[in-house]
Amino acid sequence: MRILTAIALLLFANMAVARDLAMPQGDVLLTVTGAIENTNADGAAAFDRSMIEALAQRDTTTKTPWFDTERTFSGPLGHAILDAVGATGKTLRIYALNEYSADVLTQDFRDHAVILATHIDGSVIRVRDKGPLFLIYPFNEVPELFNEVYFGRSVWQIARIEVID
């Protein structure tokens, strides 16, 4: 009886976590839609800055084609976001503020320490500086990634992610 109760409690707890994504309090920075399990709006998971900063973070110092020198980018790990929304798709269609979009394999987020940078050299990235979210591959750590394909996937001014099966 106690075992059944424990299993039931566990299941309930799981479902509660799955369904209960906190509601954003501030301006929404990022909206994830599509094949996701956890939502906090109508079929979407919306994140404000504090929610994003609550996810697992990483600092990536690397050269990029967009800056003259190496810079240190920091922000949530890509797979932390996927985990938070319970993404099940294989492809992520990432939209920028200017309606630019690029398809990135979900696997990229699993294989590499990809981050959606919110800060550059410790400062918040403004929209004018390609913020608020800038997808950064660890180019220095994995030099093979330093080519046009990944430059194209390195979407900046990210506003929305659609998870596609």
Place this chain on the structure above:
Amino acid sequence: MPARLVRIGASDRHGRAVGVLIGLGLVVVLVTTLLFFKLQERQNSVAESVREDSMWAVFQTHREAAKLIEATYLAMADPTPEGLGAINSRFDLLYSRGTILRSGYFATRLADTDALWQTASATMAALTEMAALIDPIANDPEAMRAALPEILAQAQDIRDKSNRLVIRTNEHLDVQRVRDREAAIGNYHQLAIGVAAMTIIFIGIVALQFTQLTSIRYTQRQLRHLSIRNERSAKNAKAANEAKSMFLATMSHEIRTPLNGILGASDLLRDTPLSDEQNARVSTIRRSGHLLLDVINDVLDFSKLDAHKVSYTLAPMSLPELAETIQTVLKPRAQDAGLDFRVSFPAKTVTTDAVRLRQVLVNLIGNAIKFTSQGHISVKAHILEDQSLRIEVEDTGTGISEQDQNKLFINFNQLDSSASRKFAGTGLGLAISKRIITDLGGTIGVDSLPDVGSTFWLELPVSDISATQGVSQHVDSKDFEKQTHFDTSILLVEDNAINREVATALLQRFGATVSVAVNGEEAIEKVAADTYDLVFMDLQMPVLDGIAATRALRKKGAQVPIVALTANAFADDQRQCLEAGMNDFVAKPITREKIHSILQKFATATSQTDERPLLDQSHITSLEVEMGRDLMQHLLDDMDRDSHELIQTAKASAENDDAQAHDAALHTLQGAAATLGLKALALDVKRLRKATKNEPESYDALRDLVTASIAQTRTALAIDPG
């Protein structure tokens, strides 16, 4: 020859050319590789894509400017806070596009193009200006609304500027693309040139290798021909040399055979009663014969040594025995020349080639005798500290000037023509000696002062030096007593009738019974049928030669001593004889002395007297030379008569106790006996003079001794008794 040299030169040049080509080829390969890498690098470079990126960025800027204008129009039509906010957002996006013009690869890549850079800067300046307009009023809708016309104007200005930037960038990229294509084409051309050069070089190398191969093949063919020619000429030379050797051997044999007859016959002639004049003539014949023999021996020996056909046999050799041999062979000659002859060898046994060493010594001593008119010859041997044997032959002869000493030991060289005339010889002796000593690993030389004398010396490495049994052989004045009668049965095997006759007569002179056989086969039959004490065996005979006959006899178990009679006086031939089972050998021509020494060695002797030597043979020989045979005969007759009277007187004096008369008679007798070389008699008389008691029977013994001694002397001198 010049043709071949040219060929070799050509081959050299080929080698150098190939080297140069290979070097060039390597350089070209290097350059091409570099070019290739350069191309690849160009391909891999992100410059191209950054350029595309910059075009994209510029275009985006233009597009965002258009969108900002659109948002501004919308806000002017409907100035809600949302519409005004959209202007802010649009401007942020436009601004973010614009910043890329100032940073990253765009800036670095386009910085070199002034016009483009000016346009980009102008665009940026406009953006900054607009930011300065918008930023203070972003959160003030009223101000924003009031500024809308100004915002629109600035946005339109930015759009125009970015439009120009698009066009400029496009132009720039077109130029850049053409430039890149030209550079790439240039690289491809360089690559093509490199490849072409490599191809040419490769073809050159192949061609050169081909010609070199041809040249090598030609040279090889030449070499093959040359080696064939060489082989042929070597064969011819060898054949010629063999023919020469053959000729010399034949000549040797052909000359020796008649010489044998001449020397043997003259020996026999000497044993017959001759007048002084005839005696002198016979002596001349013998001397000439021996000289001729020496010449033949020298020439043959030298030719054999020269052809390296001589092998050496190292065996233990007793120095005293060598001394004895030298004494036997050379002392008579020294004495004949009126020279004192001394040999002093240590009692040691050393290992060397005895036959060859003896030959050298005989040569050196023979020379010394030849070139010394008075004084002495002294032969001394001793062992040096470094285990080598040094032998010195010292003479008191004419001596040799330092200048001439260098010319000695050279083939066919005699010091001067007058000497050549005076002393017969080929001048090969010293050359042969030097050859032999050198072959044995030793050195030979001479120290000499003109008119004082010369010392020829040799030093030979000898191993296994040990002391000889017995005392040191100081054979200064030792004499070798000769037996003169041998009651022995001898088989003489000789195909040449003259030689057979001479040898038979010589053997018979020594009292031997002689049977003859004309070839080996007959010899085998005779040995089977009869018993002989000794066999003299010629080597070259028809039907069956001496070596084969000896082998056959030994195979049958015949024990009889066999002595070879050989015209070939070389050590190798002699070794062959001994290997076939012979006991000794005699080099032709055979002489009385040679036969005598062989008989002494092998034949059963029946000396009429006791073992004691009766005579001083060499003394008698020199007397004979000095006084002539007639005088000797006369003296012997006197001695025969007087000695009996003296013995009678002595005997009578002894009986009368007249010691003085006794000693006087014996003194006279002793002196006469010593003078005539009747050694045993002289010794006995001397002993009798010292005797303390009377010995009547001694006088009878003395009488017998006198008779025997005189008889033997007459036999030795070949004088008819009485």
